[in-house]
Structure formats: C-alpha cells, structure tokens
Amino acid sequence: MLQVAITNYIALSATIFFIGVAGVLLRRNPLIMLMSIELMWNAANLLFLAFSRMWGNNAGHIFAFLVITVAAAEAAIGLAIVVIVFRNAKNVDVDEVAGLRG
Amino acid sequence: MIHHTMGVDGSYPFLLAVWLLPLLGAILLWAFGPQLGRLGGPLGCAAVGLAFVFTVLSWGAGTQHGAGGALGAHQLLVSWLPGFDFGLLLDPLALLWALIITGVGFLIHVYSIGYMDGDRAFARFFAYLNFFVFAMLTLVLSDNFVGLLIGWGLVGLASYFLIGFWIEKPSAVAAARKAFVLNVVGDVGIMFAIFVMFAATGSTAFGDVFAHAGSFGTTALLTVCVALFVGAAAKSAQIPLHTWLPDAMEGPTPVSALIHAATMVTAGVYLIARCAPLWSQSADAQLLVGTIGGLTALVGAILGVAQWDIKRILAYSTMSQIGYMIMGVGIGAYEGGVAHFFTHAFFKAQLFLGSGLIIHALANEQDVRKMGGLRKKLPFAFVAMATGVLAICGIPGFSGFFSKDQVIYGALEHGHPWLYAVGIVTAGITAYYMCRMLFVTFLGSYRGDVDPSDLGMRHPELAGTAHADDGHDGHDGHAHAPAWYMNVPVGILIVPTVLIGWLMFGGENSPWAHFFAGQFPVWHPGAAPISETLTTVIVLVVVVIGIGLAYWRYATAAALADAIPRLREESIRMPAVLTNLFYFDAAIDLLFVRPAQLLGTVFGRFLDPHVIDGGVRDVAAGARWLGVLTRSFQTGLVRAYALFVVFGALLFVAYYAFAGSIR
Numbered sequence: 001m002l003q004v005a006i007t008n009y010i011a012l013s014a015t016i017f018f019i020g021v022a023g024v025l026l027r028r029n030p031l032i033m034l035m036s037i038e039l040m041w042n043a044a045n046l047l048f049l050a051f052s053r054m055w056g057n058n059a060g061h062i063f064a065f066l067v068i069t070v071a072a073a074e075a076a077i078g079l080a081i082v083v084i085v086f087r088n089a090k091n092v093d094v095d096e097v098a099g100l101r102g
Numbered sequence: 103m104i105h106h107t108m109g110v111d112g113s114y115p116f117l118l119a120v121w122l123l124p125l126l127g128a129i130l131l132w133a134f135g136p137q138l139g140r141l142g143g144p145l146g147c148a149a150v151g152l153a154f155v156f157t158v159l160s161w162g163a164g165t166q167h168g169a170g171g172a173l174g175a176h177q178l179l180v181s182w183l184p185g186f187d188f189g190l191l192l193d194p195l196a197l198l199w200a201l202i203i204t205g206v207g208f209l210i211h212v213y214s215i216g217y218m219d220g221d222r223a224f225a226r227f228f229a230y231l232n233f234f235v236f237a238m239l240t241l242v243l244s245d246n247f248v249g250l251l252i253g254w255g256l257v258g259l260a261s262y263f264l265i266g267f268w269i270e271k272p273s274a275v276a277a278a279r280k281a282f283v284l285n286v287v288g289d290v291g292i293m294f295a296i297f298v299m300f301a302a303t304g305s306t307a308f309g310d311v312f313a314h315a316g317s318f319g320t321t322a323l324l325t326v327c328v329a330l331f332v333g334a335a336a337k338s339a340q341i342p343l344h345t346w347l348p349d350a351m352e353g354p355t356p357v358s359a360l361i362h363a364a365t366m367v368t369a370g371v372y373l374i375a376r377c378a379p380l381w382s383q384s385a386d387a388q389l390l391v392g393t394i395g396g397l398t399a400l401v402g403a404i405l406g407v408a409q410w411d412i413k414r415i416l417a418y419s420t421m422s423q424i425g426y427m428i429m430g431v432g433i434g435a436y437e438g439g440v441a442h443f444f445t446h447a448f449f450k451a452q453l454f455l456g457s458g459l460i461i462h463a464l465a466n467e468q469d470v471r472k473m474g475g476l477r478k479k480l481p482f483a484f485v486a487m488a489t490g491v492l493a494i495c496g497i498p499g500f501s502g503f504f505s506k507d508q509v510i511y512g513a514l515e516h517g518h519p520w521l522y523a524v525g526i527v528t529a530g531i532t533a534y535y536m537c538r539m540l541f542v543t544f545l546g547s548y549r550g551d552v553d554p555s556d557l558g559m560r561h562p563e564l565a566g567t568a569h570a571d572d573g574h575d576g577h578d579g580h581a582h583a584p585a586w587y588m589n590v591p592v593g594i595l596i597v598p599t600v601l602i603g604w605l606m607f608g609g610e611n612s613p614w615a616h617f618f619a620g621q622f623p624v625w626h627p628g629a630a631p632i633s634e635t636l637t638t639v640i641v642l643v644v645v646v647i648g649i650g651l652a653y654w655r656y657a658t659a660a661a662l663a664d665a666i667p668r669l670r671e672e673s674i675r676m677p678a679v680l681t682n683l684f685y686f687d688a689a690i691d692l693l694f695v696r697p698a699q700l701l702g703t704v705f706g707r708f709l710d711p712h713v714i715d716g717g718v719r720d721v722a723a724g725a726r727w728l729g730v731l732t733r734s735f736q737t738g739l740v741r742a743y744a745l746f747v748v749f750g751a752l753l754f755v756a757y758y759a760f761a762g763s764i765r
Binding site: 101 | 736737738739740741744745748
C-alpha cells in the first residue's frame with residue numbers, strides 16, 4: 001500500500017484551513033462564510049485522522065466524530081442566525097449588519 | 103479609683119429643680135413662643151425665679167460639712183464609662199455662682215420684659231436667656247470636667263445666639279461669630295487639659311483629679327493649668343483673647359448685663375477657683391495667671407479711658423475688673439477673687455441695666471458725647487449709675503471697696519509686689535474713666551441735638567454708635583420713660599451694690615470667710631511689708647486722684663460750659679494707639695487670621711483644584727481614554743472580529759514556535 005508521509009497530510013490540511021480562513025475574512029456572503037468555516041473544521045478532521053493513522057490508535061477517530069457533531073450544531077445555529085438577519089435586514093451582506101458597533 | 107470626697111452623697115431634688123427649671127422654660131418658650139406672645143416674658147422670669155427659690159432652699163445642703171472633709175451636696179446622675187460619672191455638686195463655690203446666676207439672672211429677666219418690649223422675637227429672646235441660665239448652671243453644678251466643658255460650650259452657644267440676636271445688624275452677626283470663634287479656642291484648651299488629666303488620673307471627676315494633684319509632676323501640672331487657663335482666658339476676656347468682649351456689646355443690653363458682665367465672663371474665675379488644688383501646687387501657673395490678670399486689668403482700664411460708647415466703656419471696665427478677679431484667684435487669693443466676682447456681679451449688672459435705661463430712653467443712642475445733662479431727665483438712672491460708679495471705684499462702704507482691696511492686698515500677701523502696684527494704678531484709672539462716663543453722661547446740658555461733627559464724631563458707624571433706625575424695630579424712636587418692671591430690678595440691685603461688701607468685713611471672722619470655710623486650700627500668709635490698712639489708704643488716695651482728675655476735666659463749671667469743643671478736641675486728639683485698642687485686633691489679624699486665610703488660599707487655589715481635583719480628573723480622563731481605545735475595537739463587523747481571532751491564533755502559534763526554538 002502506498003505510504004503517504006505525514007507532512008503531506010499536514011500541508012494539505014493547512015492549505016484547506018487557510019482557504020477557509022481567507023473565505024471567512026474576505027467574503028461578505030454569510031453562506032459562503034459558513035461554508036469556509038466548514039472547510040476549517042474539515043481541515044482539522046483531516047489532521048486528526050492522519051495522526052490517528054500514524055500513531056495507530058482510535059483517539060483521532062473519536063475526536064473527528066465529535067468535531068463533525070459540533071460542526072453540524074454550529075451550521076444549524078449559524079444558518080438560523082443568517083435566516084433571522086436576512087428577515088430583518090433584507091440582505092445577506094455581513095458588513096451591512098454592524099448594529100453592535102461601539 | 104479613689105471615690106471623690108467632694109460633697110455629701112445623697113439625693114437632692116431641689117438641686118435637680120435648680121438645674122432643670124430653666125431648661126424647661128427654654129423648651130416651652132422655644133416650642134410655643136408664637137402662641138405665648140407677651141406671656142413669654144413672665145414665663146421666662148418664672149422659670150429662673152423658681153430656680154432662684156430652689157437655690158436658696160438648697161443653701162443648707164450646699165454648705166453642709168460631711169465626714170472626711172466633704173463639703174456641700176453631691177448627687178450622682180449617670181454612671182458611664184469608668185472615670186466618667188456625671189453628677190451635680192453644690193458646694194459653697196457653686197452655690198455662690200448659682201445664687202448670682204439665678205438671682206441676678208431673674209432681675210435681668212424681669213428688666214428684659216420692658217427692654218425687649220415690642221421686639222418681633224420676644225419669646226425667643228427669653229428662650230435664649232433661659233437656655234443660657236441652664237447652660238451656666240450646668241457649668242457650675244457639674245461635678246466633673248466633662249460636664250463643665252459641656253456647660254462651657256453651651257454658654258458660648260447661648261452667648262452667640264444672644265450677641266447676634268438682632269440678626270439684621272451685620273455688625274451684631276460679625277460680633278457673634280467673633281465671640282464664638284474665640285470661645286472655641288478656649289474650649290479646645292480645656293479639652294486638651296481634660297486629656298492630660300485623664301491620662302494622669304484615669305478620671306475626669308473633680309475629686310479624683312484633685313486627689314492626685316500632687317502626683318502629676320511639675321510639667322504635666324503646668325500643662326494642665328496653662329491649658330485650662332486658655333479656656334478661662336477666652337471665656338473671661340483675658341489678654342490676648344479679650345477682643346470679642348467689647349464687640350459683644352452689639353447684643354441687647356440685658357444680655358450684656360447678664361452674660362457679658364455678671365455671669366458667663368466670670369466662668370474663668372470659677373474654673374480657676376474650682377481648680378484651686380491644682381493651682382496651689384504650681385507656682386509657675388500662679389505667676390502666669392496672676393500676671394495675665396494684672397495686665398488685663400491695666401489694659402482694660404486704659405482702653406476704657408478712650409471709649410465713647412457707653413456700653414463699650416462698661417465692657418472694658420468689665421474686662422478690667424475680671425482681670426482683678428483672675429489676678430486674685432490666679433495668685434492664690436481665692437476668697438478675694440471670688441469676692442470681687444460677687445460684688446462685681448451686682449454693681450456691673452446695675453451699671454449695664456442703668457445704661458440700658460438711658461439707651462432705652464434715648465431711642466438707642468449709645469454715644470456719651472450725644473448725651474449730657476441727663477441727671478434731670480433721668481434722675482433714677484443717675485442714682486443707679488452713680489451708686490454703681492461709687493461701688494466700682496471702691497469708695498469705702500460700697501461693695502467694691504471690700505472686694506477690690508482684698509484682691510490688691512492679696513497680691514502683696516502672696517508675694518507679688520508688681521501685681522500689687524498694677525492693682526493700685528488700675529484702681530486709679532478705673533475711678534477716672536468711670537467718673538468720666540458719669541460726668542459726661544449726666545452733667546452739663548443735653549447734646550443730643552448737636553451736630554455730630556461738632557462733637558468730633560467723624561464716622562458714626564466707626565465710632566460704634568447705634569442708631570435709632572438700625573435693628574430693634576420695636577422701638578418707636580422717641581424718648582420715653584421706662585416701665586416700672588425696668589426700674590424695679592435696678593432699684594433692687596442698688597441694695598447689694600451698696601451693702602453686700604459688708605459680708606466681707608472682719609477678715610477671718612467675716613460671714614464670707616465662714617461661708618467658704620474648707621473650700622479653698624489653707625494658706626497662712628507671712629508678714630507683708632505694707633499693712634492692710636495702709637494699702638486701703640494708698641488705694642483710696644489713688645482713687646481720689648482719679649476722681650479728681652475726671653472732675654477737673656469734665657465736671658468743673660468751666661468744663662461744663664464749653665463741653666462741646668472740649669469733647670471735640672478730645673475726640674480728635676485721641677492717640678491712635680488707643681483708638682486702635684493697642685492693635686490687639688490687628689495683631690491677631692496679622693498672626694492668625696492672615697496665615698489662616700493664606701493657608702485657605704493655598705488650599706483653595708492650588709491644592710484643591712490642582713492636586714485633589716486634578717487627581718480625580720486624571721482618573722476620569724484615563725477611564726475615558728481607555729473607553730475610547732477599547733471602543734475602537736468594537737466595529738460591529740463580523741469579519742473584523744474574525745481577523746482578531748486569526749491574529750490571536752497566530753500569536754499562539756508564534757509563541758509556541760519561538761518558545762520551542764528557544765528551548
């Protein structure tokens with residue numbers, strides 16, 4: 001079986017993670033931002049599984065399931081907030097929603 | 103703790119009545135003044151009159167001798183902390199003061215019904231007077247120093263109320279404030295003395311403190327005496343704390359008679375006589391107090407020469423006579439000093455009430471230059487003033503003769519020849535200025551309608567002249583004869599003024615000496631270089647010279663004929679040092695008031711706005727700046743927050759990366 005070096009997994013995971021970071025920072029559409037956050041979750045999951053495989057135990061798998069569960073909850077709450085904001089503000093540009101400015 | 107042996111312990115309901123009746127009167131008058139109206143006067147009189155009756159009824163209790171040298175009556179009221187037992191003590195010394203306070207006080211109350219007639223605050227005046235009598239009785243009947251200090255403070259408060267009674271007169275308000283401030287200086291002195299005494303003996307009761315007087319140590323004893331004397335000097339108008347007394351004449355004349363002549367200003371004499379066991383053991387304190395007393399007597403008399411306001415003449419005369427008393431009790435001639443208090447209370451009250459008759463009749467004119475020739479208009483006032491003047495001059499047979507000679511001769515007996523000389527000289531000056539007042543006021547022709555500038559009165563306000571239109575709105579502005587209830591008290595006072603001195607006649611066997619047997623420390627005089635008889639003759643010669651000088655200057659036919667130019671000449675030629683009252687006010691102003699004002703300016707202009715306020719302002723500005731700074735992070739933009747989170751995460755990563763590389 002082809003063995004892939006752990007550094008490659010780390011590089012891929014970091015790439016996916018920073019794509020997610022860039023998406024959250026640069027995009028103004030909340031749906032895209034949520035999707036970017038999902039990317040970050042999954043980058044983390046990928047690392048968990050890669051290291052789990054490397055050390056030969058199941059702890060990483062357990063954590064990955066936990067992360068998927070939390071990510072699902074997060075996506076549900078995030079989408080609910082987006083729907084509520086959309087009802088009130090009639091747009092989906094997060095920069096327009098700045099009512100908490102100090 | 104030693105149980106004190108002052109007074110026979112027991113229950114004395116009369117003593118409580120003496121003490122509390124004036125308080126009851128004051129409360130009733132305060133509470134129901136407007137409803138009582140004209141009845142306020144008789145009610146106030148009744149409270150004090152009943153107190154006098156109960157004082158007389160307490161005579162036997164007050165003069166009783168018990169086991170172990172106990173003298174008088176003592177009743178415990180409240181036991182507080184150890185060393186703070188409050189009670190009433192009536193021994194001969196307190197009895198004498200209580201008799202004067204309630205007796206002379208009653209007469210002055212009756213007189214006030216006439217004098218204050220028509221005043222808008224008639225009942226309040228009597229409330230204040232009753233309150234004063236209560237406070238003064240608290241002072242003299244207390245059996246401990248704390249109670250004495252409470253009374254001491256309350257009489258100062260009553261004095262403040264009454265000096266400033268005519269609150270619409272700015273000068274009266276200023277005088278009241280001055281009197282109060284100077285009196286508080288004295289209160290602080292007494293409080294300090296109480297601290298030292300309590301530290302040394304663990305008690306504030308007279309008996310405990312006096313029982314330990316020998317174990318104080320010279321320095322502590324002198325400290326206590328000096329601190330107590332600061333209190334006595336402030337209350338009794340001794341140099342240099344005397345300046346409030348002449349100003350206090352802004353109050354109504356009955357107040358001057360009761361508080362600023364007969365009773366309150368003699369509280370210092372009472373204090374020193376009460377503390378005789380302390381003074382007797384400190385020669386330094388005796389010398390200090392005797393010297394200050396003698397100086398005050400002399401300075402008061404000299405300033406009395408330069409006054410034109412009839413009440414101010416009497417005020418300086420009061421200061422001078424209290425100087426005699428303080429000198430007497432200070433050097434150890436306690437019976438003499440107290441005797442002079444006793445006679446002075448009568449003749450000075452009479453002089454003030456007599457001057458009140460004149461002021462009342464002349465619609466508040468107080469300048470003697472505007473009087474003259476009043477002997478025919480006010481014959482009764484003339485008799486009253488003349489007997490008072492004869493008594494204060496010390497004419498043989500009149501009351502002042504006996505007591506003043508006792509003080510003057512006492513100074514020599516106790517080894518103070520200089521004070522003896524000062525006493526004699528002061529007697530001469532006293533005779534001069536009192537006769538000057540009498541002659542200018544009552545002889546010659548009436549000068550009320552003469553132009554003030556012809557009499558040398560350049561500034562009526564500065565000359566201390568009251569006018570018919572300031573204050574005192576009840577008076578109708580016309581000269582009028584006083585009512586009988588003004589004349590009768592003066593008439594009654596004439597009797598003791600003339601006769602009371604005979605109580606002191608007879609030296610060791612006199613009723614006076616018997617009355618005070620066991621009160622003061624026993625002291626056996628050595629042989630004095632000049633005998634008592636010769637002293638009397640010397641004093642008399644000096645007094646006659648003083649009277650003769652006054653007669654020559656003011657009462658001869660030639661002097662009466664051109665009285666107006668002579669008075670004008672005297673007013674203009676008055677030396678500046680006398681019109682400025684020896685610069686005492688200026689000195690106090692320079693030494694204490696100005697530095698205090700400077701300190702106030704430093705605090706008000708610099709320390710408060712720049713240091714204290716500045717600190718507060720800096721804290722506020724810092725909080726505001728912090729708010730502005732942190733507010734700038736709260737943009738409300740989700741993406742900005744996300745950026746912060748990323749930066750935070752990067753910092754973590756950076757920290758562990760670097761920390762790892764260092765390790």
